[in-house]
Amino acid sequence: xxxxxxxxxxxxxxxxxxxxxxxxxxxxxxxxxxxxxxxxxxxxxxxxxxxxxxxxxxxxxxxxxxxxxxxxxxxxxxxxxxxxxxxxxxxxxxxxxxxxxxxxxxxxxxxxxxxxxxxxxxxxxxxxxxxxxxxxxxxxxxxxxxxxxxxxxxxxxxxxxxxxxxxxxxxxxxxxxxxxxxxxxxxxxxxxxxxxxxxxxxxxxxxxxxxxxxxxxxxxxxxxxxxxxxxxxxxxxxxxxxxxxxxxxxxxxxxxxxxxxxxxxxxxxxxxxxxxxxxxxxxxxxxxxxxxxxxxxxxxxxxxxxxx
Amino acid sequence: xxxxxxxxxxxxxxxxxxxxxxxxxxxxxxxxxxxxxxxxxxxxxxxxxxxxxxxxxxxxxxxxxxxxxxxxxxxxxxxxxxxxxxxxxxxxxxxxxxxxxxxxxxxxxxxxxxxxxxxxxxxxxxxxxxxxxxxxxxxxxxxxxxxxxxxxxxxxxxxxxxxxxxxxxxxxxxxxxxxxxxxxxxxxxxxxxxxxxxxxxxxxxxxxxxxxxxxxxxxxxxxxxxxxxxxxxxxxxxxxxxxxxxxxxxxxxxxxxxxxxxxxxxxxxxxxxxxxxxxxxxxxxxxxxxxxxxxxxxxxxxxxxxxx
Numbered sequence: 001x002x003x004x005x006x007x008x009x010x011x012x013x014x015x016x017x018x019x020x021x022x023x024x025x026x027x028x029x030x031x032x033x034x035x036x037x038x039x040x041x042x043x044x045x046x047x048x049x050x051x052x053x054x055x056x057x058x059x060x061x062x063x064x065x066x067x068x069x070x071x072x073x074x075x076x077x078x079x080x081x082x083x084x085x086x087x088x089x090x091x092x093x094x095x096x097x098x099x100x101x102x103x104x105x106x107x108x109x110x111x112x113x114x115x116x117x118x119x120x121x122x123x124x125x126x127x128x129x130x131x132x133x134x135x136x137x138x139x140x141x142x143x144x145x146x147x148x149x150x151x152x153x154x155x156x157x158x159x160x161x162x163x164x165x166x167x168x169x170x171x172x173x174x175x176x177x178x179x180x181x182x183x184x185x186x187x188x189x190x191x192x193x194x195x196x197x198x199x200x201x202x203x204x205x206x207x208x209x210x211x212x213x214x215x216x217x218x219x220x221x222x223x224x225x226x227x228x229x230x231x232x233x234x235x236x237x238x239x240x241x242x243x244x245x246x247x248x249x250x251x252x253x254x255x256x257x258x259x260x261x262x263x264x265x266x267x268x269x270x271x272x273x274x275x276x277x278x279x280x281x282x283x284x285x286x287x288x289x290x291x292x293x294x295x296x297x298x299x300x301x302x303x304x305x306x307x308x
Numbered sequence: 309x310x311x312x313x314x315x316x317x318x319x320x321x322x323x324x325x326x327x328x329x330x331x332x333x334x335x336x337x338x339x340x341x342x343x344x345x346x347x348x349x350x351x352x353x354x355x356x357x358x359x360x361x362x363x364x365x366x367x368x369x370x371x372x373x374x375x376x377x378x379x380x381x382x383x384x385x386x387x388x389x390x391x392x393x394x395x396x397x398x399x400x401x402x403x404x405x406x407x408x409x410x411x412x413x414x415x416x417x418x419x420x421x422x423x424x425x426x427x428x429x430x431x432x433x434x435x436x437x438x439x440x441x442x443x444x445x446x447x448x449x450x451x452x453x454x455x456x457x458x459x460x461x462x463x464x465x466x467x468x469x470x471x472x473x474x475x476x477x478x479x480x481x482x483x484x485x486x487x488x489x490x491x492x493x494x495x496x497x498x499x500x501x502x503x504x505x506x507x508x509x510x511x512x513x514x515x516x517x518x519x520x521x522x523x524x525x526x527x528x529x530x531x532x533x534x535x536x537x538x539x540x541x542x543x544x545x546x547x548x549x550x551x552x553x554x555x556x557x558x559x560x561x562x563x564x565x566x567x568x569x570x571x572x573x574x575x576x577x578x579x580x581x582x583x584x585x586x587x588x589x590x591x592x593x594x595x596x597x598x599x600x601x602x603x604x605x606x607x608x609x610x611x612x613x614x615x616x
Contacts, residue, residue, distance in 0.1 A: 037471075042471075042476055042479045042483070044479055044483070045471045045475060045476055045479040046471055049471060092436075096432055096433075099409075099432065101407075101409075101427075101428035101429045101432060102429050102432065120409035121409045121410050121482050122479060122482070124404055124407065124409060124432065125404075125475045125479055126475075127436070128400075128401075128404060128435070128436075128469070128470075128475050129469075129470045129471040129475040129476075131436065131439050131440065132439065132465075132466045132467075132469035132470035132473075132475070133466060133470045133471065134466075135443040135462055135465075135466040136462070136463050136465075136466025136467050136470060137466070138462075139459045139460070139462040139463035139466065140463040140466075146455075147454075147455035147456040147458075147459050150455075150459055151447045151455050151459060151462075152447070154443055154444070154446075154459075154462055155444050155447035157440075157443075158440045158441060158442075158444025158445070158447065158448075159440075159444050159448075161437075161440035162436075162437045162440035162441045162444060163345075163354055163437040163441065165440075167353060167433045167436050167437040168350055168353055170433055171352055171353040171430060171433055172350050174429055174430070175350070175352070
């Protein structure tokens with residue numbers, strides 16, 4: 001659930017009711033996700049996949065995909081299978097990231113992590129199952145979109161998850177753990193790949209499904225790049241300033257792991273300022289879309305104002 | 309490499325030189341696979357992916373895909389990206405299957421397993437990277453095939469890997485470990501999913517890419533189902549009769565793990581007879597294709613005559 005009372009709209013968004021928008025879209029996504037994985041034999045693997053996929057969360061990735069598709073002239077229906085697939089991929093990355101061989105986390109979104117409930121073997125397989133199903137789901141369920149666009153989405157998503165994206169970012173992240181001399185360049189690489197690549201795919205794929213022009217896709221890509229990095233800077237800040245209850249996961253992990261973060265390089269206040277600058281640059285990219293860009297502009301500002 | 313001296317052609321295949329065919333196709337696949345993953349920063353993940361993908365093996369899956377595409381009127385070029393993707397997916401399943409939390413294997417194809425060389429964290433990510441890249445590779449590199457067929461291939465493959473296929477088979481396999489009362493029905497489920505689903509995808513996708521009719525796709529599916537099960541029966545037999553050197557992996561693992569296998573249910577001789585029956589049923593499905601089916605008929609017989 002979005003914590004409405006923690007979100008004071010800034011003057012810029014006074015005309016757009018983001019809280020209601022997010023609630024409605026989150027609800028739509030929950031309903032769609034609920035339908036994606038029916039439980040059948042062998043029940044355990046379907047239950048493990050559902051356990052993490054339906055564990056709540058802000059559903060920012062599918063919401064960004066739907067919003068971009070609508071802004072560029074498409075419909076919610078065209079983008080919903082891709083939106084669900086994005087959440088499956090995000091969930092798979094969390095399940096594998098939490099494994100003992102990786103970050104070794106016991107809690108996620110306030111619940112026990114997948115391997116703590118189902119065992120490591122099933123958690124690895126649940127991640128694999130979600131990743132494979134994401135691609136199947138897009139290919140089999142996308143309607144009223146020319147097949148060449150759907151194939152482009154498959155290619156974008158595959159790239160966003162693989163070694164050129166999320167997986168590559170995680171490898172560099174693992175390598176830099178415990179090192180206190182990680183450069184800003186490396187830190188940017190980690191986040192542009194570990195978090196940024198999938199966020200960018202959400203936004204670009206929304207445009208691809210709607211048939212956006214190359215020029216518009218470039219604007220979307222710039223918007224995504226900027227909010228992706230801002231998102232990570234704020235994540236690092238929240239790891240220091242928020243409580244475990246607010247985060248729904250272990251707080252202060254970065255400091256314990258002696259990880260270099262944006263606040264450790266810049267301090268908390270400067271980190272917040274840098275994030276704000278990125279958000280403004282992101283929103284400038286959307287000016288040509290006029291009023292249709294309101295949800296994505298508001299979403300960008302939401303990223304820096306969130307407290308969990 | 310195919311061990312030529314262990315392969316005596318049976319009278320049925322006297323007219324078709326399977327050994328030369330396999331050598332040529334294996335070489336084609338090796339060359340294509342070698343090109344799929346260039347090494348770039350962060351090198352470690354690309355090297356880990358290449359280490360297992362290029363570790364040799366018979367390349368049966370890609371060869372089956374190419375052969376089916378050609379038999380049904382397509383070309384090698386149309387099927388090669390899918391063939392490479394099939395080997396990426398197969399490799400990912402081996403990397404994850406070998407992990408300590410799963411089968412905990414130290415050797416595979418005569419080499420140290422991925423996690424023994426690169427660590428568990430990188431091995432998990434290398435598998436994820438290969439799985440995501442497989443879909444990207446098909447979507448981005450398939451040429452001269454209508455996009456709706458390529459999308460069908462993506463859907464087939466996703467299904468073959470996920471909970472409805474390979475992953476589902478592995479979960480039941482893990483659950484039945486150490487149980488001596490596993491039924492023939494459960495054993496068939498495990499193998500139809502763990503090995504059969506991907507083999508079927510190789511063969512059906514070859515036909516889909518070539519634009520085969522629904523009727524022909526059904527024949528291909530039946531052929532695949534039969535050789536898939538025969539393949540597994542022979543695998544179980546070889547686990548007992550072959551040496552570690554011949555297998556390139558730990559031998560006798562099934563007996564050590566007290567796993568129910570086909571030979572443990574039927575004995576070795578009856579297992580071989582059942583496999584032979586399945587191969588004959590498989591080949592009968594290909595009769596309408598006439599001489600064009602020679603490679604797939606010979607490949608089916610190869611499965612029961614192999615000794616590693």
